[in-house]
Amino acid sequence: MYHEPVMLNEVLSLAENHPHQKIFDGTLGLGGYSEAFLEKFPSSEILGIDRDNEAVKFSLERLAKYSARFSARQQNFGNISEIPGLNEFDVFVFDLGVSNMQLTLPERGFSFGIDGPLDMRMNPDDDSVPTAAEILRDSDAESLAEIFRLYGEERYSKQIASAVKRSPVPITTTSQLVELIRRTLPQPVQRKMGTHPARRIFQALRISVNNETGELESLLKALHDNAGSSLVIFVSYHSLEDRLIKHSFRQWQYDGLGKILTKHPLIPSQEEIVKNYKARSAKLRAFSMSVD
Template identity: 55%
Template sequence: MEDGLGGKDHPRIVDGTLGLGGYSEAMLREFPRAEVIGIDRDAEALRRARVRLEEWGPRFSAVYTNFGNLQSALSGEGLGVSGWQFPPELKSNMFDAFVFDLGVSNMQLSEGERGFSFQRDGPLDMRMDPEGDAPTAAEVLARTDAKELARIFWEYGEERHSRRIAAQVEECRRRGKSPQTTGELAALIRGCLPEPVQRKMGGHPARRVFQALRIFVNDELGELEAMLEQLPALAAEGCLAVIVSYHSLEDRIVKHRFRAWEKETGWGRVLTKHPVLPGEEEMERNYKSRSAKLRAFQFSD
């Protein structure tokens, strides 16, 4: 009996942004014969998702890695390293669906000590993989000159006051007071923008700088490009690629890549001429979904 996904008896689905496993769980339920492999670079998320999805037994497995390493993560070698082995009968590197729900999770945002939130005080970390060796946001601020910081704030946050804020960071650094906590950075931003400017900004005045730093610290756009480069080689006939993005920078990358796969390489077709947006009810229930855009591509048979 087939269960509807690409007409396969045993579809193999990759959840490239496992988080707490909400998407994986929904897919395990929806496709009773599917096997789901979840990837995340946040070891804590992975631990929690494993507990949540334990009841699904061998139909679910989790890999601790960056999806920018998609190919090695999904090769027998990558999975072996992370303690997961392909059942021998399934030893193949082709998959029937890939799902990516980009960006940070609610868990990462809501736990102050992860340093993502301008509303919760904590160390200025912002690494999705705090067990890795990439520099923290505090280290980036302490080491990067004002010109480059302004570029980061503008390019990844579209922050109009990028130069003023970057100059203030440099000034604090000169006084030996480079921000070490989310509260200190939020206060620095507030302190260097006049009240009327802050009122006009719409939303918290630190929102754009926090977004920009987070994207930079985690090289989010670079990893997305790397993943999109590798995905086609792993796609079985009829494979679906579904990507949900939350800001225009990542959505643009996905849109262009899908279009190139259709028009330039002829690998399949874009299923979403326009991105799918959340309905009113979804937006009420889940605030974060307000900025979500879903795009889907299907590889040819």
């Protein structure tokens, strides 16, 4: 199990130029960033959180040799203000989206390339959250089309939503959904897409199942109120998320909380994209909460 950390050099050099005794890794995943912090900053202490308990267990085991300086717990960053002593952290880092572990475990249902149940919950222990299959079953065609349009920027949202609703059998697996999308999109469109025809719909469902933009909004508000004089770093992969972060940072600066360090977002080098294609849509933004 491996997840290549995205824009790690950029994250480390920003942290290096700021006090970095206490670091908060808000999207622990497989612990790629945390491991690099622990190695590069030998006197630092890291707290990692992830809403996915599998990720927390995996990282605690993988980074066990650092247990004196590394701890981790299951927590949704949307509820970050429940964590005591937030204003004592020097650095907060959030690398949004999904990890390779989530993408490659068939039972999690995140991947259009692997057959599995259409689940997509980042916290599969939370039965109050509807799965992707339940969203397809319970939403009407109009709401589904809106999810596909808003979170997937899919031009054929209405056609795909109505195909889901017309399907004679419920769509409950990843391969059923891929098959339906392939049957619905015109062949010339699929040929010109330059990406998997189901990619946008899978992304849209994942964002909707996990209320990803809602959690990000709560996080940004909590950081505004509690982040002390820290450095805040975001790596995001979707224009909606990047826009929310950009606007919040502008507001924070306007409110006199500190200053934007990235007038334009940093993006991965060509070299990184060649090595790790999944990094291609990453945008990094950073904000320094110090007023001097």
